[in-house]
Amino acid sequence: MIYGDRHTGILVQGATGQQGSFHIPHMNTYARSVGGRGVVAGVTPGKGGQEVHGVPVYDSVRAAIAEHDVGAAVIFVPAAAATDSIMEEAHAGIPVIVAITERIPVHDTMKAIAYARMEGATVIGPNCPGLISPGEVKLGIIPAHLASRGPVGVISRSGTLTYEVIHELTRAGIGQSTVVGIGGDPVIGQTFTDVLERFRHDPATKAVVVIGEVGGALEEEGVASTDIPVVGYIAGVSAPPEKRMGHAGAIVEGGEGDAASKIRRMEALGVPVARRVAEIPALVKEFL
Amino acid sequence: MRLLECEAKEIYARYGIPVPKGVRVKAGEPVPADLATIGPELVLKAQVEVGGRGKAGGILPATPADAPRVAEELFQKEIRGVPVREILIEERLLIRxxxxxxxxxxxxxxxxxxxxxxxxxxxxxxxxxxxxxxxxxxxxxxxxxxxxxxxxxxxxxxxxxxxxxxxxxxxxxxxxxxxxxxxxxxxxxxxxxxxxxxxxxxxxxxxLTRQGITVNRDLSPREREAESHGFSYVELDGTIGVIGNGAGLTMATLDLIQFYGGRAANFLDVGGGADKERVKHAVRLVAGRPGVKVILVNLLGGITRCDDVARGILDAGVAQTVMVRLAGTNEAEGKAILDGRGYPMFATMDEAVKAAVEAGA
Known part of the structure; x- marks a missing residue:
């Protein structure tokens, strides 16, 4: 439990949209199964007074928090409006903001994250699947049936690759404390360093899987910043340089951020790095 | 998207950053006659979106008199594999x-x-x-x-x-x-x-859209077509066509192909919530490239429904064998649709990749 628990009331921004209305019942089914509060309010400007799967919708975050105790927000609005949503929630005092939205221009992201920091809010994402603390809370779209409760934290820049990893961990009988998708964009609110710091202070977490990919150096920086046991995996060993591999942030630029150098640097810090996803559970077991 | 030097300089000039006097000339266009008004000594620069242009012979000095001949020389060149379609003729600065x-x-x-x-x-x-x-x-x-x-x-x-x-x-x-x-x-x-x-x-x-740029020139025509379907697509040079959902999982699939000694023909991420039509387009796009011997579909569904994916694969009806690894929502229904129709199915990524590498060799 590092960003919320079963007592966290969730606000969904973009509640009446296709994505929002699809994921609200999934989050609430999960909340019911673990005795959590789930989604308590939705926001879509102009749709105040409606309900989505029994969740009341408000015109603004301000109006929603006047009626509900909200500990975290999940954003499903389109890219053009997403950073306004981040700022609206931060301004309203919501401490944890998960931005699922992809394809946000990076200048907008930089501004929204800088603003949220000034307001004291923590942003996860954008372009991320959110997080799940099995048995406690799901903030976002990670398929809950793949996860199981246990001592291993997972941090990833990817969505479905994260699902693959927790699927493998669960099959190997290794449960997860919290799984955080930090997002595939070059600029993201919570980096590996930030999440590793939270895990270090989390009594439920004994070891962490860091799932990185080509582009930047956030993986190495994160691993170097902590003393919690870490197992690594880096996607994009076969990625050609100067090509964007799906994620806006997944690009080897100017000879920097390639998978081989990331793996080398992580291993130099004493971190075992799996060459295949299927190898991850065995490496994690060494630390448990 | 990377802009050409001449485009960037036009923008810089509009924002008050001094740039050398110059003129753009496209391949097939005549070189202007009044080059002496630009300067007594000139530099001709190939406008290509690659680095290391100078070392590759893409920047040549000239006088106004011999500029047409030097321009012709530049237009014959390829700079790091990129043909020269436009050049920038500039005054030569006396640099301190x-x-x-x-x-x-x-x-x-x-x-x-x-x-x-x-x-x-x-x-x-x-x-x-x-x-x-x-x-x-x-x-x-x-x-x-x-x-x-x-x-x-x-x-x-x-x-x-x-x-x-x-x-x-x-x-x-x-x-x-x-x-x-x-x-x-x-x-x-x-x-x-x-x-x-x-x-x-x-x-x-x-x-790009809000900057008024409608065509991303960094992409090949096939990459652009893929983008119009909402796919992320990168062309590679191997024999195994790859379709995955999610950038990370697709990258990991390519890596696993390399690990087992195969070569991927492409990276294609169909995106979240892929339906029948999108999968069909993806399979056909990947199959349409020469040299693709086998296609590997690796989809792990959260939102994605495996039965939709299976119907899309079936509808595509391509000549190559399509190897399938499906996991997630409606997995059993998806497998039932493809069962007995010549689509090898696998429970794990490793098994699927190994089989594709064998078939693609």
Missing amino acids: HEFYLSILVDRSSRQPLILFAEAGGVDIEQAARETPEAVRRVTVSPLLSEVPPFALRDLLGDMVKEFGPVVNRLWKVFREKDAILAEVNPLVTTDRGVFAADAKLIVDDNA
Whole structure:
């Protein structure tokens, strides 16, 4: 439990949209199964007074928090409006903001994250699947049936690759404390360093899987910043340089951020790095 | 998307950054007759979106008299594999000193980062690796419309007067043009003042629409077609066509192919919630490339429904064998649709990749 628990009331921004209305019942089914509060309010400007799967919708975050105790927000609005949503929630005092939205221009992201920091809010994402603390809370779209409760934290820049990893961990009988998708964009609110710091202070977490990919150096920086046991995996060993591999942030630029150098640097810090996803559970077991 | 030097310079000039006098000439167009009005000595520069152009012979000196012949010579060339379709004819500057200036998006600080070095005209990545102290760095809050004076002092030391205005104009370009990199290398001093002798501007792909850019020239025609279907697609040179959902999982699939000794023909991420039609288009797109012997579909569904995916694969009806690994929502229904129809199915990524590598050899 590092960003919320079963007592966290969730606000969904973009509640009446296709994505929002699809994921609200999934989050609430999960909340019911673990005795959590789930989604308590939705926001879509102009749709105040409606309900989505029994969740009341408000015109603004301000109006929603006047009626509900909200500990975290999940954003499903389109890219053009997403950073306004981040700022609206931060301004309203919501401490944890998960931005699922992809394809946000990076200048907008930089501004929204800088603003949220000034307001004291923590942003996860954008372009991320959110997080799940099995048995406690799901903030976002990670398929809950793949996860199981246990001592291993997972941090990833990817969505479905994260699902693959927790699927493998669960099959190997290794449960997860919290799984955080930090997002595939070059600029993201919570980096590996930030999440590793939270895990270090989390009594439920004994070891962490860091799932990185080509582009930047956030993986190495994160691993170097902590003393919690870490197992690594880096996607994009076969990625050609100067090509964007799906994620806006997944690009080897100017000879920097390639998978081989990331793996080398992580291993130099004493971190075992799996060459295949299927190898991850065995490496994690060494630390448990 | 990376802009051409001439396009970047036109933007810089509009923002008040001095650039050399010059004229653009496209292949097949005549070279203007009045080149002497540009300058007594000229430089002809191939307009290609690749680095290391000078070393590859893409920049040639000329006089106004022999410029047409030199231009013809440049148009015959390929610069690092890229044909020259346009050149920029510029006045030759009498350079006193070369500097380096750029603004980029810094992932670690989540802010723009300004770089300045007193040695310009060089490979800055290499310079930064060899003598990191020679490159000065300042992060600036993305919320500020101007670079504050203290940051200019940190960046430029006693050269604030000389370069401060250029830094602030480039800052404006960087912000207003949604740049992920705005570079001037070299930034030169002459007896007529400061000039951007070269210009590199890369616009955020997520902001092309609002920048009025309709075609992403960084993409090949097939990559553009893929983009129009909402796929992320990169062409590679192997024999195994790959379709995955999610960038990370698709990359991991390519890596696993390489691990088991195979070669992928492409990277194709169909995106979240792929339905029948999208899967059909994806399979056909991948199958349509020459040299693709086998296709591997690796989909792990959260939102994606396996029965939809299976119908899409069936509808595509391509000649190559399609190997399938499906997991997630409606998995059993999906498998039932493909069962007995010649689509090998696998429970894990490793098994699927091994089989595809064998078939693609």
